[in-house]
Amino acid sequence: MKFVSEFRDPEAAKILIAEIAELAADQPARKFMEACGGHTHAIYRHGIESLLPDSIEMVHGPGCPVCVIPMGRIDDAISIASQDGVTMCCFGDLMRVPGGSSTLLEAKAKGADIRVVYSPLDALAIAENEPDRNVVFFAVGFETTAPSTAITAMQAREQGVSNFSIFCNHVTIVPPMKAILDSPGMELDGFLGPGHVSTVIGTAPYQFVSREYGLPLVTTGFEPVDILQGVAMLLRQLDEGRAEVENQYKRVVRDGGNPSALKMLGEAFELRPHFEWRGLGFIAQSALTLKDEFADWDAEKHFELPGVRVADPKACQCGEVLKGAIRPWECKVFGTACTPETPIGTCMVSSEGACAAYFNYGRFRAKKRIPVTSE
Amino acid sequence: MSAEDDRNKVLARIEEWRLRPPKMTDEVITMAHGAGGKASQALTDAVFRSAYGGDELDRLDDGAVLDIPDDSSVVFTTDAFVVTPRAFPGGSIGDLAVNGTVNDLAVMGATPTWLSVAVVLEEGLPLAELRTFVADIAAAATAANVTVVAGDTKVVERGAADGCYFTTSGIGLRKNDLSLGAEQVRPGDAVIISGTFGDHGMAIMLARGDLNLDATLNSDTASVHQATAALMAAVPETRWMRDPTRGGVASACNELAVAANVGVSLFEETFPVLPAVSGACELLGLDPLYVANEGKFIAVVPAAKANTAVEALRSVDVSSRATVIGEINDEHAGMVVAHTPFGGSRIVDMLVGAPLPRIC
Numbered sequence: 012m013k014f015v016s017e018f019r020d021p022e023a024a025k026i027l028i029a030e031i032a033e034l035a036a037d038q039p040a041r042k043f044m045e046a047c048g049g050h051t052h053a054i055y056r057h058g059i060e061s062l063l064p065d066s067i068e069m070v071h072g073p074g075c076p077v078c079v080i081p082m083g084r085i086d087d088a089i090s091i092a093s094q095d096g097v098t099m100c101c102f103g104d105l106m107r108v109p110g111g112s113s114t115l116l117e118a119k120a121k122g123a124d125i126r127v128v129y130s131p132l133d134a135l136a137i138a139e140n141e142p143d144r145n146v147v148f149f150a151v152g153f154e155t156t157a158p159s160t161a162i163t164a165m166q167a168r169e170q171g172v173s174n175f176s177i178f179c180n181h182v183t184i185v186p187p188m189k190a191i192l193d194s195p196g197m198e199l200d201g202f203l204g205p206g207h208v209s210t211v212i213g214t215a216p217y218q219f220v221s222r223e224y225g226l227p228l229v230t231t232g233f234e235p236v237d238i239l240q241g242v243a244m245l246l247r248q249l250d251e252g253r254a255e256v257e258n259q260y261k262r263v264v265r266d267g268g269n270p271s272a273l274k275m276l277g278e279a280f281e282l283r284p285h286f287e288w289r290g291l292g293f294i295a296q297s298a299l300t301l302k303d304e305f306a307d308w309d310a311e312k313h314f315e316l317p318g319v320r321v322a323d324p325k326a327c328q329c330g331e332v333l334k335g336a337i338r339p340w341e342c343k344v345f346g347t348a349c350t351p352e353t354p355i356g357t358c359m360v361s362s363e364g365a366c367a368a369y370f371n372y373g374r375f376r377a378k379k380r381i382p383v384t385s386e
Numbered sequence: 387m388s389a390e391d392d393r394n395k396v397l398a399r400i401e402e403w404r405l406r407p408p409k410m411t412d413e414v415i416t417m418a419h420g421a422g423g424k425a426s427q428a429l430t431d432a433v434f435r436s437a438y439g440g441d442e443l444d445r446l447d448d449g450a451v452l453d454i455p456d457d458s459s460v461v462f463t464t465d466a467f468v469v470t471p472r473a474f475p476g477g478s479i480g481d482l483a484v485n486g487t488v489n490d491l492a493v494m495g496a497t498p499t500w501l502s503v504a505v506v507l508e509e510g511l512p513l514a515e516l517r518t519f520v521a522d523i524a525a526a527a528t529a530a531n532v533t534v535v536a537g538d539t540k541v542v543e544r545g546a547a548d549g550c551y552f553t554t555s556g557i558g559l560r561k562n563d564l565s566l567g568a569e570q571v572r573p574g575d576a577v578i579i580s581g582t583f584g585d586h587g588m589a590i591m592l593a594r595g596d597l598n599l600d601a602t603l604n605s606d607t608a609s610v611h612q613a614t615a616a617l618m619a620a621v622p623e624t625r626w627m628r629d630p631t632r633g634g635v636a637s638a639c640n641e642l643a644v645a646a647n648v649g650v651s652l653f654e655e656t657f658p659v660l661p662a663v664s665g666a667c668e669l670l671g672l673d674p675l676y677v678a679n680e681g682k683f684i685a686v687v688p689a690a691k692a693n694t695a696v697e698a699l700r701s702v703d704v705s706s707r708a709t710v711i712g713e714i715n716d717e718h719a720g721m722v723v724a725h726t727p728f729g730g731s732r733i734v735d736m737l738v739g740a741p742l743p744r745i746c
Binding site: 028062370372 | 655724727728729730731733735
């Protein structure tokens with residue numbers, strides 16, 4: 012099976028587009044949220060929104076783990092990276108995230124040893140190969156990437172690597188979804204459930220969406236055909252008066268998730284009492300920290316962190332964009348003071364942020380009208 | 387023999403020794419090679435001139451005197467090369483140093499003719515490694531039919547440079563009556579690419595070994611002059627050409643959209659991309675449209691001439707996979723839009739940031 016080309020097959024897409032148009036024609040306007048940043052990016056990258064009927068609005072949720080890191084934590088990372096003998100390793104899209112006044116990219120230009128890696132295990136390898144460096148891995152991500160951080164912590168412990176630690180900023184997906192559903196004035200008709208997070212946690216954790224809020228949720232993949240099928244499945248549920256958790260991404264997501272990954276998470280991490288989310292404020296039990304057994308590899312226990320809370324700039328409306336209350340172009344500073352080159356807030360910073368995705372891909376709307384009846 | 391004769395014999399021997407050509411036995415570059423003295427001369431003779439010396443270069447004057455025909459204009463360009471790793475599948479910094487400059491001239495409609503080669507060497511660079519790059523320069527120059535007529539060599543202390551950096555400047559000649567430029571581009575024109583794109587950038591990325599990807603991917607570094615010449619001969623009405631190096635096809639099209647104040651539409655289902663390139667890009671979250679090329683060019687031709695253009699290009703090796711990938715319009719001036727195979731569309735913006743540093 013050729014996973015990329017089959018799920019980008021124009022013929023399959025055309026059938027789904029027609030089906031969506033048919034279902035939507037008999038329903039009131041719908042607002043669906045995609046929680047996952049990867050979905051936001053894919054929707055814009057493949058011009059999916061230009062294919063959906065006008066009555067369907069995709070609302071972009073807070074599923075971009077880089078976007079939601081508070082500025083104060085970036086400053087903490089810069090402070091660690093700027094110390095003598097420290098080598099900081101992080102993913103590429105963290106380099107340009109603005110802290111209070113600077114970025115990791117700027118700190119690197121000023122002499123800090125900051126290196127882009129594709130996996131925390133790469134950072135551990137650097138620590139093993141360069142014993143005179145104090146290597147710190149800047150860990151971010153939802154439950155998707157937390158297991159690889161867990162494995163790395165365990166390997167570091169097993170191999171007794173003493174010059175390695177983790178600056179943990181992992182977050183979990185369910186609390187922000189709840190926070191958004193609880194926001195006053197929130198009007199959503201359904202969710203495109205996170206794709207890759209679900210490979211770890213499965214689909215059971217989302218049951219609260221249908222049981223407590225009466226909304227359908229479809230766990231969806233990232234190719235154009237996946238997303239279109241997910242939207243079609245949501246519309247079908249609404250048409251049939253159902254509110255269930257369904258799995259469109261069956262080729263990758265098992266309803267029970269990945270038990271060994273979940274076990275690893277349980278062994279390495281515990282929940283912080285609360286954690287600040289950029290644009291959403293403090294959310295209880297929404298982030299992970301390393302357990303005491305891993306204290307020797309917890310950067311927060313080894314470095315003095317400024318730990319200063321930096322408030323979002325007054326002009327920044329990221330919070331409202333993240334909740335889906337306003338669209339990117341409705342933000343007062345979108346495209347003027349806030350651009351991908353000069354990002355003010357989180358939604359513009361990472362390529363998965365709603366504003367960045369819209370700015371980079373979606374500014375131009377070429378609406379194609381799809382006939383309801385097949386030709 | 388008188389004392390006088392003995393003395394004359396010794397003086398003659400010293401004179402002979404002074405005039406003999408310097409020998410090159412060093413294994414690594416040292417500061418002496420940059421000092422301008424005997425060691426510099428030895429390096430120039432034994433390494434550079436022996437590889438690509440010619441009548442003009444061998445004069446070792448301070449400058450080359452070049453003869454420009456009356457019916458031609460001079461096209462002049464320059465490029466610096468700092469690629470790492472210096473050798474990679476499909477080529478080396480030496481190949482890039484020649485082809486990069488040659489291609490800039492070719493897409494300006496000029497016939498690349500003369501090149502200068504300046505190099506900054508790091509103390510400690512192995513001579514053997516330098517010789518391979520110089521051999522690559524010589525071979526690429528021959529293949530591109532250009533002559534090296536000027537050069538310079540500097541040496542910096544260990545750590546002040548990374549191995550070696552090359553700068554080449556090039557002169558090409560083009561007929562005075564040639565009209566090629568963004569202002570010639572019209573809505574309705576066809577956008578053609580001379581072959582598969584994304585090859586070079588991904589080859590470099592994989593050669594860096596940061597990722598454990600098992601793929602054979604070669605840089606596409608090559609002179610495109612034969613192809614540009616064939617195109618100009620078959621379609622003299624060609625509007626504009628550009629080589630999409632850093633920033634890829636996307637950046638080149640954006641530059642055109644802004645310079646000509648037109649809209650550029652690209653059609654994704656026509657894109658010629660090698661499976662290994664699209665596979666590697668998928669894995670890394672990169673878009674081949676933004677990945678550098680070193681042996682390709684984009685051409686804009688009148689719509690009615692598109693087939694003739696593609697045929698002419700396909701008859702040349704370096705552009706055997708030339709294909710139409712888009713068209714010029716007046717609907718979204720200044721913007722590049724890509725159309726997906728199932729009717730969706732998205733903006734292809736200028737690249738922000740530096741996803742792949744030091745690729746050329």
